[in-house]
Amino acid sequence: MSGQNDRRSAPGSLSDGVYEHIYKAISAGEWTVGAKLPTEVELAVQFGVSRPVVREAMVRLRIDGLIESRQGAGTRVISVPSRSVVEFAEPGSIADLQRxxxxxxxxxxxxxxxxxxxxxRAKITEILAIVDKLRIAALEERDIPAEDDIAFHVAVAEATENSYYFSSVKAATVALYIGTKIARTLAHSTVGRIALVYEEHRLIAEAISSGDAESARSAMRAHIESARRRVFVGA
Structure with a gap:
C-alpha cells in the first residue's frame, strides 16, 4: 500500500485502508491468534498515515472482536475471520460492508x-408469510435463501408505511445480499445455526404482529448484530 496514495485519499478512506489491510492479513493467517501486532507508531510508518488514522482502524478491529489491547502488553489477535468475506466483498468494500x-x-x-x-395487518400478514417460508426452508432445505431473507427485511420496512424507511432498507439490500451469501459459505453454517437464524426472524415478526414495539426493535437490532458477527467473526 503506497503511503503517497494514502495521503491523496479522503480522510475516511485512510482508516478504511489500514483496517482492510490488517483484516485481510489476519484472515490470510499472516497474524495468527495470539500474534502481537506492530505498535501504532510502526503501523503508521508502514502505511504512511498518522497515528489517529491507525487508532481509528484498530478501534474498529477491536469492536469486530479480532484484536484486543492490554496496557503494557500491546495488541494481539484474538480471533481469525472467515476468508469468505475477502472473497465475496468487492475490493476496498469490507469497511463499507461493516458500516x-x-x-x-x-x-x-x-x-x-x-x-x-x-x-x-396486510403488511404484517406478508411478514408472517415470509417467516413461514423461512421456517419451511430451514426445516426442509437446511438453508435460509438470501432472497427470502432480504424480502423479510424489506417487508418490515414496508410495514412502517414510511417511504424513508423503505428506501433506506432497499439501498442496503446489496450489502445484505453479500452478507447472506458469505454466511451461507461458512463451514459452521450448521442446521443448528440455520435454525437460530430462523428463530431470530420469528421473534421479530412475533413482536411486530403483537404490537410490542420495544421488543420488535430489540429483536431486530440483536438479529443484525448477530448477522454481522456471523459474517465477520464467525461467532
Missing amino acids: CYEFRVGVEGEAAFVAAQRQS
Whole structure:
C-alpha cells in the first residue's frame, strides 16, 4: 500500500485502508491468534498515515472482536475471520460492508419499532408469510435463501408505511445480499445455526404482529448484530 496514495485519499478512506489491510492479513493467517501486532507508531510508518488514522482502524478491529489491547502488553489477535468475506466483498468494500451493518442496526431497529406501532395487518400478514417460508426452508432445505431473507427485511420496512424507511432498507439490500451469501459459505453454517437464524426472524415478526414495539426493535437490532458477527467473526 503506497503511503503517497494514502495521503491523496479522503480522510475516511485512510482508516478504511489500514483496517482492510490488517483484516485481510489476519484472515490470510499472516497474524495468527495470539500474534502481537506492530505498535501504532510502526503501523503508521508502514502505511504512511498518522497515528489517529491507525487508532481509528484498530478501534474498529477491536469492536469486530479480532484484536484486543492490554496496557503494557500491546495488541494481539484474538480471533481469525472467515476468508469468505475477502472473497465475496468487492475490493476496498469490507469497511463499507461493516458500516452498512452499523447503519442497519439503527435504521432497521427503528423500522421494526414503527411497524409494530402501525399495525398494518396486510403488511404484517406478508411478514408472517415470509417467516413461514423461512421456517419451511430451514426445516426442509437446511438453508435460509438470501432472497427470502432480504424480502423479510424489506417487508418490515414496508410495514412502517414510511417511504424513508423503505428506501433506506432497499439501498442496503446489496450489502445484505453479500452478507447472506458469505454466511451461507461458512463451514459452521450448521442446521443448528440455520435454525437460530430462523428463530431470530420469528421473534421479530412475533413482536411486530403483537404490537410490542420495544421488543420488535430489540429483536431486530440483536438479529443484525448477530448477522454481522456471523459474517465477520464467525461467532
